[in-house]
Amino acid sequence: MTLSRCLVLAAMGIGTLGSETIHLKTRDLDPQPDRTAYVGSPLVRRTAVTSHYLIQLNGPIGQETFERLRARGIRVTGCLGESTLAISAPDDFSLHGLPVRWVGRLEHRDKISPLISTQVWRKQACIVEFHSDVDMQTARAMVREHGLRVVENPDLAAHDLLVRGSFGDVSRLALWDEVAYVFPASSALTSRVHTHACAGAIVQNTTVPQYAIPVQGWPLAGTSGLTLGYVFSRLTGKLPADQVESEILRAFGRWSAVANVSFTSGTDSQAARTVNILFASGSHGDGYPFDGPGGVLAHTFYPAPPNPEPIAGDMHLDDDERWQIGANTDVYSVVLHEAGHALGLGHSDNPSDVMYPYYRLQTDLGSGDISAVQGLYGAAPGFTPVPAPAAPLFVTVQSPAAGSFTAASSITMSGTTSGGSAPVQVTWRTSAGQSGVAAGSTTWSATAVPLTVGANFITITATDSASHTASLSLSVTRQPPPPAPSGPPSTAPSSPAPQPPGTPRDLTPPSLVITYPAATIVATSASSITVQGLASDNVGVTSVTWTSSTGGSGSASGTRTWTARIPLSQGNNTLTVKAFDAAGNSAWRSVMVVRQ
Numbered sequence: 001m002t003l004s005r006c007l008v009l010a011a012m013g014i015g016t017l018g019s020e021t022i023h024l025k026t027r028d029l030d031p032q033p034d035r036t037a038y039v040g041s042p043l044v045r046r047t048a049v050t051s052h053y054l055i056q057l058n059g060p061i062g063q064e065t066f067e068r069l070r071a072r073g074i075r076v077t078g079c080l081g082e083s084t085l086a087i088s089a090p091d092d093f094s095l096h097g098l099p100v101r102w103v104g105r106l107e108h109r110d111k112i113s114p115l116i117s118t119q120v121w122r123k124q125a126c127i128v129e130f131h132s133d134v135d136m137q138t139a140r141a142m143v144r145e146h147g148l149r150v151v152e153n154p155d156l157a158a159h160d161l162l163v164r165g166s167f168g169d170v171s172r173l174a175l176w177d178e179v180a181y182v183f184p185a186s187s188a189l190t191s192r193v194h195t196h197a198c199a200g201a202i203v204q205n206t207t208v209p210q211y212a213i214p215v216q217g218w219p220l221a222g223t224s225g226l227t228l229g230y231v232f233s234r235l236t237g238k239l240p241a242d243q244v245e246s247e248i249l250r251a252f253g254r255w256s257a258v259a260n261v262s263f264t265s266g267t268d269s270q271a272a273r274t275v276n277i278l279f280a281s282g283s284h285g286d287g288y289p290f291d292g293p294g295g296v297l298a299h300t301f302y303p304a305p306p307n308p309e310p311i312a313g314d315m316h317l318d319d320d321e322r323w324q325i326g327a328n329t330d331v332y333s334v335v336l337h338e339a340g341h342a343l344g345l346g347h348s349d350n351p352s353d354v355m356y357p358y359y360r361l362q363t364d365l366g367s368g369d370i371s372a373v374q375g376l377y378g379a380a381p382g383f384t385p386v387p388a389p390a391a392p393l394f395v396t397v398q399s400p401a402a403g404s405f406t407a408a409s410s411i412t413m414s415g416t417t418s419g420g421s422a423p424v425q426v427t428w429r430t431s432a433g434q435s436g437v438a439a440g441s442t443t444w445s446a447t448a449v450p451l452t453v454g455a456n457f458i459t460i461t462a463t464d465s466a467s468h469t470a471s472l473s474l475s476v477t478r479q480p481p482p483p484a485p486s487g488p489p490s491t492a493p494s495s496p497a498p499q500p501p502g503t504p505r506d507l508t509p510p511s512l513v514i515t516y517p518a519a520t521i522v523a524t525s526a527s528s529i530t531v532q533g534l535a536s537d538n539v540g541v542t543s544v545t546w547t548s549s550t551g552g553s554g555s556a557s558g559t560r561t562w563t564a565r566i567p568l569s570q571g572n573n574t575l576t577v578k579a580f581d582a583a584g585n586s587a588w589r590s591v592m593v594v595r596q
Helices: 003-011 063-071 118-123 136-145 167-173 241-258 331-343 367-377
Strands: 050-057 075-079 084-090 100-104 126-130 149-151 160-164 179-184 201-203 226-234 261-265 274-280 298-301 315-318 394-399 404-406 410-418 425-430 435-437 443-450 454-463 469-478 511-516 521-524 528-536 541-548 553-555 561-567 571-581 586-595
Touching (some): 063 084, 126 136, 167 179, 241 367, 315 331, 331 367, 394 454, 425 443, 511 586, 528 541, 541 561
Antiparallel strands (some): 126 160, 126 179, 298 315, 425 454, 541 553
């Protein structure tokens, strides 16, 4: 946009910022900005003709606002509050006749999370989020042109890229108009632990962007706090109804335990200030159809305002997903996150918070979640902040190995805990609903943990005396008993016959398992760690190698059963192991080791 165009906007009545301050993760925008400042600096963009703006209106945003913007070729890409929108607009766009107070752009300093530190950048990966109208092939090209490496991960949100490289290169990338925000990547994403992206808090026809801090929540009358009703409109038939209700109420209870909010059972799903809880498939009447198994798990509508009643606060979950209790996809963990959106919270940049934009198996709220919800509604009566432990609490599983197979109907588990405030209690829970308490503390064990035929997801949780928790999960597959033999013994040769010339090239990658350490994130004070595992292939494994995020690399001893002694640096060490076969196919697994 040219300076003359900015003056035209001013002549149309675009004045200073109104009473609603625009809250970004990096700063609050100046309530009386220079209307020409954002056009005074050069606009760096890859796509000609179109660029991104923030606009603030004189009053609340309604459906009519979206329709009038759409008619002018303007696309809404986010909602930052009751009267502020993020838009993508062509250079010749017009705001004539719209009640606009202010128009501007995100600055470079607004696009990099405050949690990203240049001092520890070598140990970080980051998520680069592009505006929702940006072509992702263009985005990938931009990342590579800046000397950065795209780390492939199929679990990323549609407009996120996982990136590694120097802080300077990331900072230069953030100068471009197409980039919306850069924030820390979680260890689950960098280690390729399967996860799901949250669709975000829905506001009218869009969502709250990652770079914004929504601060209004539900309006309060007096000091009695917030009371929301809830109605179980439709539950999934994949789990017992009483267990699903119990897990949802347990999630609501965690928010009520820290903030001055309460949830009460209602009878009318259309009532104001009522969370309608609905499991549904595909198109279900709200304009946001679900996409089937493995995609969007849930969506929740932001409070009123800016959303209209009766849909404000409603929570919808995709019934096509494989819902579970105590394992992914875990009802409690997903609802705990979605309840934050129903209360008015956006997404956190901190991977330790429940409101981080990628779900993980949860046990409790993070410190960022607590401060955010208390900022809206105040602390719960009698709430006492939990002091941080002298050292973080960790739990490990030494046996069995993650991904183990067995024919037994039960297993014995063992492991260790470290950090936290003694004493520490360890509990376990299976995806079938069985649970128990392990014996011991620093070194713990659990006997007769039952298994069902097929995959069993077991969650181990350590809880210290100050109610801090740490948890991890692993899968153990119980194999069905072999069928009874019939007929005469096979006379097939013990090894495959040589393949004739012209046989297609082997394209089957090896199978690779890390048997120790059993968890994907472990902690130690040692200067090195022994990583062990198994590898197999339809032809044969030729070599197993390892690399460390801190710069080391080497070869493991052995192939079918392999061992590698790997040095550790202080802090986070992501160790990646690769197995290769004779045809050049490879497979990899990784583990994060935190050296204390």
